Each structure stands twice: as structure tokens, then as C-alpha cells.
Amino acid sequence: MTSTDAYKGPAIELIEVAKHYGKTMVLDGVNLDIAPGEFIALLGPSGCGKSTLLKLIAGLDELSAGEIHIAGRLANYLKPSDRDVAMVFQNYALYPHMTVAENLGFPLKMGGVDRDVVRGKVEAAASLLQLSAQLDRFPDQLSGGQRQRVALGRAIVREPYVFLMDEPLSNLDALLRVEMRTELVRLHKRVGRTTIYVTHDQVEAMTMANRIVLMKSGVIQQVGTPAEIYAMPANIFVATFVGSPPMNLFSGRIENEGGRLLFRGPFELAVPPGFTPGPVTIGIRPEHVALCNGGEKSSLAAMIDAVERVGPDSYLRTTTAQGIALTARVEGSAKAREGDQIAVRFPLAHLRLFDAAGNRVPMGEES
Amino acid sequence: MGLDAATGAGVPLGRLRLSAEEHRRLRHQARLRRELTGWLFLAPMFACFVIFLVLPVIGTVWWSLRSGGLGGETKFIGFRNFTDLPDTVGAGTAITNTLVFALISVPLILIGALAIALLLARIERGGSIYRFLIYFPVLVPGVVAALIWLFMTNVDFGLFNEVARALGGKPVVWLGADHALTVLAILDVWRNVGYWALFFVAAIIGLPKELYQAADLDGASALARLRYLTLPLLRRMIFFAVVVATIWGLQVFDTALVLTNGGPGTATTTVIYRVWLYMFGATNKIGVASAISLVLIIAILLLTLVQMRLLRGRRGGD
């Protein structure tokens, strides 16, 4: 595949990609460029279209509109096996009547590769994934984790231009999942191929991806690095989808009070100039909520309802004096008990403002 | 193949490469290819299906509206074959015989099958031997079964009359005009009870065991379990069995031919038998034969539709 290696443009371009089944619109006007070697996570709740998008890229489904380019070539009408992509399925899709070795070697065999070469590549992939002892077994004799690695191996042997993964870890138990996460990242660093990874687990996406594509109802909500998405969410959906516990949100209005802009809601907050008055939502993440002494002007009083100790941190579930729920994160060693009265402050730099439509409005100096 | 061979060199990137029309054309091509593949796989079987099933059904309708003989000229006569049906020789008898036959055999088959299934489902050891023995008559061709029964019903030395004599009774003319149809029905029961018995065994085994454990705890007797638990749970399967067994019962022919030649007289002439007589017998009346066949086909189709409606209603579609 020398020409794909020599190709310098985006590995994958999605241009106005749309897909509908009858009257239901599953994907609507998706535009995206993916650079070679990137690890992209397609993140979103179930039904957002991420798996459909993956299948369209793979060629397992037909586009209703738009174009998909792979390595600069129009891929819409190419057969899946001509697109130089390999896919790892959620349920592994291993051939039950073939051994692990045969499963691994099958794509190569179909490509007409010489038998000795096939064996070499199979053994290489098997040792990379610690499957060498399982080569002569059948899928139903393997554990879930092993099966998952065979599915991975089958994609690896093809040395494709792009790896497509459809929630490959969701059928594993929690411990194994974390292990495999690091494995996959390590593999990606080593093999260096463009990877598109579909998941509904934001922790997975945040820890594994170079860039995250967050989707909802067939529309891309935001594309960015994990840090960008976390710190600068494009809208309320992104802000609450990523980060756990989710961002605290307060709705209210910005009003012009004699030349000064004021946020009026469950509390009052002075707002720097430059904003249009109107209904808004203010958000702040639990870890940015600062405890202070009650006396300050912009502080808020709240009573602790519950304290969740999660290892090195604690989450304080509180209710403000105005009756709004607020979650704050403090260090685990902090002394806090149910029923305590605390005062909190929202540092301006960490406040996020969202307009009536839910989109974020930049606030000037942000960090 | 790969990306190189599959497409040509690109035009400036990041922009739609083909016009909407070209896309439509290519998409159309891909769809056509898919349709062709689908039909290619389906075609051989579907061709046989159309030629040897659908066409004959249409043909039956066609000829039922005509009169004439095989290999000769036929005239269109409208629905006369049907309106004349009550007067057509043997038609009414055939239909009555077949209905009576089904009325006797089907309930007996199913009740017997259920009884056997209830026993088999609970048996602990040796079940498979019983299954094999009970299922064995199912595998016997109708003509062979009829021969066997011909033998057993023989007035002088048949098994039945031997048993009757041993019990001190009188020998019976089993295949005489009074009993022939009944004997034919019992023959059918003997042949088919094993099939449905295994069917019900599978159904019973599939019932949730927890319900029975709960019933045991509640102190339900075996009869109560049967009445309030097993039978209601099996309702859909029983209904299915009734419809299918009836449809099969309506087709009886080979046993009637070999056992009694449709007699004595026309006592055991069934619908298909009568059709055969009209087709290949002395009277070569293709129109009448088709009309009678059509009556049978419609009966079967109605039963099928009833069945589909009921199954679909509960499950909400396939």
C-alpha cells in the first residue's frame, strides 16, 4: 500500500454524510477530517449514530447522501474489502467453526496471500496479543478477553490503513476493560495507524483518544481533544456528558442593571461586560467549586446533604440556601459532615455560560 | 485490490467529488447488484415453487371453471361445476366422509398425543426407547400401514377378531359399510399419534418449571396441575396442532385406497380419492375434479389463515 503511505492528506474525510432509514434520520450532515495516525473516539449515547457512521466508513452500509474519502480516494462505492480498513466488532464476530489461527489468517487467505507469509503474520499477531498458546483452539473454548484479542488480532494481521472499533470492550468485565484499554493505547502507539473507536463510555474516550467526536442524534456536537472538550464544552449536552459527576448547572437571566450586567438566578453574580441580556445557563464543574468563609460578597451558602468519599477525593452533595442542588469536590481529608453549613464561591475563570439554545458563550479570560 | 486499483487519482480534496446525479447513478448500480444477488440465490427454489405450486393452484381455478376431459377440448362454463356440486356423483359423499374422518381422527390423535406426552415428559429413565417405539408408526408409508391393518382386520384370522374371540365375543366385519370409515380413522390415529406426542413433549419440556414448583408448594393435585397450568400454557401449541392435524387429515387418500378401495361402495371415498376417480377413472371430467380440488384447497387456505391470524395476534408479527 505504498501510495496510501505516501499520501499526506487527511486519512478519512467525511463530507456531508447523511443516512436515513425510511423516515428516520440517523445521521445528518456529518463533516469530519481525520488525520493519519490519529486515535479518534466517536462518543455519544446509544442511538446517536456513531455505530452507523462506523459501518458507513467500513462500507457495510450505504450512504444516503455525502461522500467518504479514504486516503484521498472516493470510497462510497468501494466494497468493504477494497477500502483497506479492518474492523473489530462489539460481539467479536469470530468464525465459530475455525480455530484461532484460522480466524486470524482468514482475511489474508482471502486476499490470496502466500501460506507461509500468512503463518508468519498470524504468529506475529498472536505473540503480540499473548494468544500463541490458543492458536489451535476454537472460539467457544476461549474466555471473553481472549476472544476479544482474537478479534483484535484479526484486524491487526491485515495491516490496514484504518482500524475501526465498535465498542470492543463493552462485553468485558470492568477490570479486564481497564487492562485492555491500556493495551489498546499501547498498541496504537506501537502500530501507529489511524484508529476510529466507537464508545458510549466517556471515561474510555477521554483516556484513550487524541481527539473526541461527540455526537447526539446523528449530529456532531463537538470535535476536540479530551482537554478541550472537558474545559470548553460547546454546549450543555457536551458539558454534562463528559465529566463525572456532571457539571453543576444553574439557569437564570442576564439583566442589565443600570449599566452593569448581572446574572440573576438562584444567586446573583456580577458578569463582565460584553454579554447580551437574556435567559442563560451557568455551569461550573464540581472540582472548581471553591469553599470559602461565608462572609464574602459573591459567596453562596449551602448545606451538605451527603458526603461521598471516593478514594482521594470526596464529593459533597449539597443544597444551596435557594434550594438548588450543588455538587462540590474536595480533598478526601477535608473534614465535612452531613448537616454542615458551608459557603462556596465560583471562580469566574471556571464559569461556563450557555445561551438559551444551550450553546456556550465565550467569557473572555477563560482557563 | 485495495484503494489504488479500485479508484482513480483524486481531484482536490475536501470537496464533494461527484455530482448528485453521478451519485444517484452509482448508488443505483450498487442497488441493482444487490437485488440481482438476492434473486440469484432465491431463483432456483422459487422457480420450482412457482412452476409446481403456484401455477397449479392457478390451474386448478382455471380448470374448475371449465368442463371437458384430459387431453381433450375444454369449454368455459363459469361456476356451473360448483353450483352442480351437490348433484355431482360422489362429491357430497366424499366431502362428508372426509369431514367425518377428520372429526374422529383429529381429536383422538391429539388427546392421545397429549396423554402420552404428559407421561413421557415426566418419565425419568428409558424415555428414549419409548419415544422410538411410539414414533415408529409415523415413519411407515400409508400403504404399508393400510396393508398391516388389512391384515389385522381380516374377519377370519385378523388380530382384532382373534382378540375378540379370545374375549368371548363375536367376530366383527371391521371393513364393512358401518365401520370402515371409523377403522380408517383409527388407523390414522395409530399412525400419527407418535408424531404429535413428541411435538407436545417438546412443548411441555419447554414450559417454565418454576410454575410447577409453585403449584407443588400450593398442594395442587396432578389433575389440577393439568387443568389449570399445563393445558392453558399449551393452548397455542394445541391450537396449532389442531389446525395442522386437520389439514393433514383432509388429505387422506393412500390408506383409503389400499385398505378398502374407497368402499364398501363409497363409504371411505375421500375428497382426493374422488378427485382421482374423476381424473383417471372411468369418467374423465377435469372440470369437476378441479372444482372438488379447489374446495379442498380453499378449506386448507382458510385453516392456514385462521392459524396465522391467531399466532400473529399474540406474538405481534414475525
Place this chain on the structure above:
Amino acid sequence: MVATIQLDAAQHARKRVRSRRQREFARHLALGLIAFILVAPFYYVLLASLKDSTEIFSYPPKLLPIPLYLGNYRDLLWDTGFLRWMFNTLFVATSVTVIKVFLDSMAGFALAKIDFTGKRIVFMLMLILLMVPIGALIVPLWSLVSTLGLINTYLALILPPLANPLGAILMRQFILGLPRDLENAARLDGLSEFAIYWRIVLPLIKPGLVVLAVITFTDQFMSFTWPLIATTSDELQVLTVGIAALRAHGGANYGLWSASAIMSLVPIGIFFFVLQRQFLARSLAGALKQ
């Protein structure tokens, strides 16, 4: 107090076990009786086939075939076309089975996995006409086959049974049960549709293929109505028609008839006994799934 309670518990257990065993015994008794009634006629006929004509009419009947008389079998195999009939039946049944398994699995594959216009209509049509038997269609079927010039050929016996949609419906059901992404993986690996059918689907529905094969074979073995009118020459008689002819022509030769009955059971008996475990288990599983 505790001691008496314990005693009662033990007594209870014994009583329960006893009554359970009693019920099991009763079941065996009932089933044994039923099985006996169902199978006894075969033994009776077997006996008759081994007796000569004088013995058959004797009373009281002997329960053991002594002296053994094989003349009936000799007459059957030598003087009638029985062997020819048997060959025809086995040939036709095997041909139909082999062809049908492939045709129906391909059709089932298309119905289950490929999207094409008219799929729903075709499937509906098959469901509706599923139960219409060949017997009800003998008039036009005969006319069609004779127009095609196929009367009295093996094709006349082999082709019409292929029309039965049960196989296609069954195969579709089995193929629908395969994991969804399996063909997607195969497509990505570069398999053509036919290769997916041949290398992935077929091996994985083997139990279904076996069920279809057994059903088809036994159906063909026992079929009577259509072969009766489709073949008139002696060369092509199938077993069922030949035996019926024996009944029609020969006057009351019970010995010959019984021999023919027993001989006709041999292939099916062997076939079924060999497959017995598998078939019963599989058809039960198949029924349960639906």
C-alpha cells in the same frame, strides 16, 4: 419432641420417595402398554410374513415363527418388482433431499440476509401456500408435467417436491439465528456473497440442514398420491405405489403382502435408528426455539 419430629420427617421422606417410585412405575406401565399397542401390529405382520399360507390361517395363532418360512420373501424379491421399486424410491428420495437442501438453504439465505424488492411478498406467498399439498393439485400438476413431456420420467418425481416452501422457511429461520456481525466480518475479509453462503453460513447451520434432510427424505419415502399418477410404467414405480399395486392385483396373498410391508420398513428403520438420537434431540430443540 425433637426426636419425634425428626422421625416424622424421615417417614415423610420415605413416603414421598415411595409414592414417587409408584408414580414412575405407573408411568412405565402406561407407556409400555401404549408402546406395545403401537408396535404389536408390526410383530404380528412379521410373523405372518414368515408363515406359509396354511400357517397364516391357522387358529390358534402361533406366537413364534416356527417353522420359519421364507417363501414369501423369495416371491417378493424374485417375482415382483420390489427391488426395482425400492431402488426407485431411494433414488428419488435421495435426489430430492440433496437438491432440496441446497436450493432451500440458498433461498433461506436470500430471505434472511439479503435485502431485495419483493422479499416480503415472496415470503408471504410461501407462508400462505405452505400447507397446500401436492395431493390437492394433482389435476393441473399432471397436466403440466405431461405437457412438459415428463410423465414417466424420474424428473416428474423429483421436481414437484422441490416446490414445497417448508424447507426455505425453515432455513431462513435457522440462518436468522446466526450472529449478525458474522457476515459483516466476512464481507470485510473479502468474501463474495456466495462464499459467505458456502463457507460461513452452511457450516454453521448444519443441524438445520440435517433436520431438513431427514424431513425431506422421510416425506419422499412415504409419498404416494403424486407418484401414483406421475409414473405408470413398471420401470419407474416407487415403493408405495408398487405395494398398493400388489394389493390391487394379487388376490389376498397375505404372505406376500406382509413380506412387502416388512421389507419396506427396513431402510427407514435403519435410517431412523442411526439418526435417532440426533434427530429427536434436534427436532425438539428446533421446535422449542420456535
